[in-house]
Amino acid sequence: MAGAIDARLEELGIELPEPAAPVANYVAYVVTGNLIFVSGQVPIAGGEFKYVGKVGGELSVEDGQADWDRIMTVNLKSMFLVCKHVLPVMRAQGGGAIVNISSTAALWSGNDYLAYNTAKAGVNALTRNLALENARYGVRANAIMPGLMNTPMAIEGISSERGIAKADLIAERDAAVPLGGKMGSAWDVAHAALFLAGDEARFITGAIRPVEGGLSLRRG
Numbered sequence: 001m002a003g004a005i006d007a008r009l010e011e012l013g014i015e016l017p018e019p020a021a022p023v024a025n026y027v028a029y030v031v032t033g034n035l036i037f038v039s040g041q042v043p044i045a046g047g048e049f050k051y052v053g054k055v056g057g058e059l060s061v062e063d064g065q066a067d068w069d070r071i072m073t074v075n076l077k078s079m080f081l082v083c084k085h086v087l088p089v090m091r092a093q094g095g096g097a098i099v100n101i102s103s104t105a106a107l108w109s110g111n112d113y114l115a116y117n118t119a120k121a122g123v124n125a126l127t128r129n130l131a132l133e134n135a136r137y138g139v140r141a142n143a144i145m146p147g148l149m150n151t152p153m154a155i156e157g158i159s160s161e162r163g164i165a166k167a168d169l170i171a172e173r174d175a176a177v178p179l180g181g182k183m184g185s186a187w188d189v190a191h192a193a194l195f196l197a198g199d200e201a202r203f204i205t206g207a208i209r210p211v212e213g214g215l216s217l218r219r220g
Contacts (some may be wrong), residue, residue, distance in 0.1 A: 068115050075119035076126070083130060087139065096139030097197045100127050101189070102143045102208065104216050120145075124208050131206035140205040142196045147212020148173045150183040179213035 090096030105113060106120035110128055123143060130141040148154075150170065159169045174182050192211045195201055210216055 006040045011186060059128070071115040072119050072122075075116065076122045079123060080126060082144065083126070083141075087130075087137060090139045091134070091137040096140070097201070098127075098130065098141040099137070099193045099196045100141070100143040101193075102127070102145045104147045104210060104212050106145060107216055110181045127208065135205060140196075140201070142201070142207045144189060144192050145208060145212065145216075146184065146189050146207045147210065147215035148177055148183045149189070152187055176218070177213040177215055178218060182213075184211060184213055 019206070083098060083100075086096070086098070090098075100123055102123040103116075103120040105117045106124050108117050124145075127141050127143040130139075134141065150173075155166050155169060159166045163171070172184070177183055188211055192209060196204065196207075196209070
């Protein structure tokens with residue numbers, strides 16, 4: 001699998017920052033950034049592919065505007081700005097593919113992540129609008145909604161926040177996933193992104209694809 005990822009990164013002209021992290025981590029690095037793969041030779045942030053995705057933490061209506069703005073900036077505005085700057089290049093070259101990373105949190109309610117849920121719902125709306133507005137230029141825009149993933153950011157951050165052991169958190173999250181009773185990994189999101197960025201998905205645009213082992217079927 002690592003070879004396929006490396007080949008696709010080379011094909012798309014994306015170089016990972018040095019020093020390179022272990023394979024599982026650098027795939028997560030590429031996949032969890034807000035804008036993932038772009039087809040064609042598109043310069044990004046001076047040639048570096050930067051990680052810009054972050055959960056942002058809990059926020060309730062009692063919290064301040066600064067916290068709301070921070071979470072919206074990290075999870076939605078950052079994505080808008082990257083898309084804004086790559087779209088002129090894609091239009092000029094006659095095509096391209098944007099794959100945004102949303103979250104199944106876009107479908108959730110009744111938890112403590114008001115701003116994060118809202119931001120990810122905004123990602124879905126942004127993606128659909130970009131898809132329609134740029135279809136005449138040959139530019140496709142799709143989004144992936146990962147569910148419960150076994151990544152260091154999720155496990156270490158949430159276990160620390162909740163004050164529970166990592167093993168207990170992993171068992172709890174695994175049990176919530178219908179497909180196989182196991183969380184997904186960064187590889188699952190990576191392969192979905194590779195598909196949506198590639199020619200095999202040339203007739204797919206405006207799609208919001210869940211990659212979550214059936215989790216959203218339970219959450220409604």
